[in-house]
Amino acid sequence: MISERAQSISPSLTLSITSTAKRLKREGRDVVNFGAGEPDFPTPENIKMAAVKAINENITYYTPTAGIEELRQAIAEKLRRYNGVSYDPSEIVVSCGGKHSLYNIMQVLLNPGDDGLLITPYWVSYLEQIKLAGAQPRLVQTDEENRIDIEELRRLITEKTRLLVLNSPSNPAGAVLSHSELKSIADLALEHGLWIVSDEVYEAFVYNGSKHISIASLSEEVKARTVISNAFSKTYSMTGWRIGYTASPREVAEAIARLQDHMTSNPTSIAQMAALEALKGPQTSVKNMVEAFDKRRRLMVSRLNEMKNVDCHMPRGAFYAFPSIQSTGLSSMQFSDRLLREALTAVVPGIAFGRDGNIRLSYAASTEEIERGMDRMERFCRSLG
Ligand SMILES: Cc1ncc(COP(=O)(O)O)c(C=O)c1O
Structure with missing residues (x-):
């Protein structure tokens, strides 16, 4: 059965x-x-060539579970420069795509019986991943223009609520949260001791002067309660390569790596080298x-x-x-x-x-x-x- x-x-x-x-x-x-x-x-060609080079140079063995050190450093550098938030490479875990990173996060942060808050419309997999951790998704609706009602969000919080998932820019609505919206959400999360799971996989895709802001960059206090999830899939048109990552407080990163140790071990070594080139090469x-x-x-x-x-x-x-x-x-x-x-x-x-x-x-x-x-x-x- x-x-x-x-x-x-x-x-x-x-x-x-x-x-x-x-x-x-x-x-x-x-x-x-x-x-x-x-x-x-x-x-892009330079990324493909980096993978070919990796094969030719026999970078075809297991790597550390959390990813090649150079890649974790490059991700930390990108987060510092592009998102204005500073992480040590030991706080980065590279996984097999953003979906895997998010799955790991839910497994590591949620206990059976906990609640996870989602903003509707939400990306399908959050809901299933919360359920797979034995927890219960709770949905907050947004208005026609995808604005979040903070009071509505507050009403859903109980002693069981462990985390809130944010996705800005969002799939499917294309909503981009402003600084003041992020600030109100962060204040609420801190007030109730919630984790913020910030899925930033569409960060590069903002239009007409809109700006992507990583909620972790708001303050050290917010950063300490945030787990960022991101991936190379969309930004570099690398959906098939399956490289994603989390940035989080060290305790969470270590738990994610322990879980991944027994699940996939490292993501593909060749794809990791391609991801390194994606960050280091021309944009x-x-x-x-x-x-x-x-x-x-x-x-x-x-x-x-x-x-x-x-x-x-x-x-x-x-x-x-x-x-x-x-x-x-x-x-x-x-x-x-x-x-x-x-x-x-x-x-x-x-x-x-x-x-x-x-x-x-x-x-x-x-x-x-x-x-x-x-x-x-x-x-x-x-x-x-
Ligand atoms: C909102 C969102 N998060 C995460 C992902 C996962 O991306 P990946 O292909 O890196 O697993 C997707 C992919 O569709 C997505 O739309």
């Missing part, structure tokens, strides 16, 4: 839509895929990608807002549009399913993120693909009457 733990996990809807879309494509159907949560750019590819996404963002959102019964806020970060389709009268699952079957266009239903009135579309696609998909969706929305 399968364990209760494994049975309690819901399959990832985002991954399942993406794989259906990929399957249809393989079968020769002309699918436009807005479901993917990954940049459509190739991994122009990141800048070019963000500029391209900014143009696509504006194109997609303006096309969405021209459609019947669709209403889309301009996302300020990440690479997703999250329009409301509530006025169509369809649930997000019905809408996404029909859009894929009737218009061969893949999107993710908002229910996967706790918001049934919305759908998520990734604009990490070429402008031609965006135009094609938007034409299809426009026709589909008109056909709904």
Whole structure:
């Protein structure tokens, strides 16, 4: 028999839509895929070459569980320079992607019976990872413009509440938390002795003057209660390489490394060398990608807002549009399913993120693909009457 733990996990809807879309494509159907949560750019050449070099130089053995010392140093240096927060390399643990880092965090910070706070709409895996730690997710809703009501958040806190997950810029809403919002959240967390889990995987993707601020940079006190999770996946278009990391107080880092010792040991040595080059090499590819996404963002959102019964806020970060389709009268699952079957266009239903009135579309696609998909969706929305 399968364990209760494994049975309690819901399959990832985002991954399942993406794989259906990929399957249809393989079968020769002309699918436009807005479901993917990954940049459509190739991994930059210098990063790929660093991996080739690592293979040729036989960097193919186990590394320390928490990652190669040089990489941990480079991550600490990046956090200091780019995020204004200083960590010792011993406080960094490199894992097999951001998802793995977050899984480790939940396992290390939560006890069975604890509560973890999530802001809706939330990224799917937080919810399952909290449950996998035997804890209970508690959801706080945001308003139309994805603003958090601090008093609402306060009302959810009980003696069981252990942590709060932040994701700024956010997937799926593209919300970017301001300094004052972060400050109110941090004050609340300190007042109640909560851990702040800050998932900063979309930090590079901010537009139109928005700024990413790491909550750990607010003060030493806040930093002492924060665990940062980040990854190379999105920033450097390295989703398949599987390198993520945490930055945290040493006690937490040591616990994460102990857990990882018995789970995966080190992440792939070759991918770690590629990640080192990503941090040390030129950053122009990141800048070019963000500029391209900014143009696509504006194109997609303006096309969405021209459609019947669709209403889309301009996302300020990440690479997703999250329009409301509530006025169509369809649930997000019905809408996404029909859009894929009737218009061969893949999107993710908002229910996967706790918001049934919305759908998520990734604009990490070429402008031609965006135009094609938007034409299809426009026709589909008109056909709904
Ligand atoms: C909000 C968020 N956090 C973390 C991740 C995990 O990224 P990785 O591919 O590094 O595991 C993703 C990927 O989709 C994400 O959207």
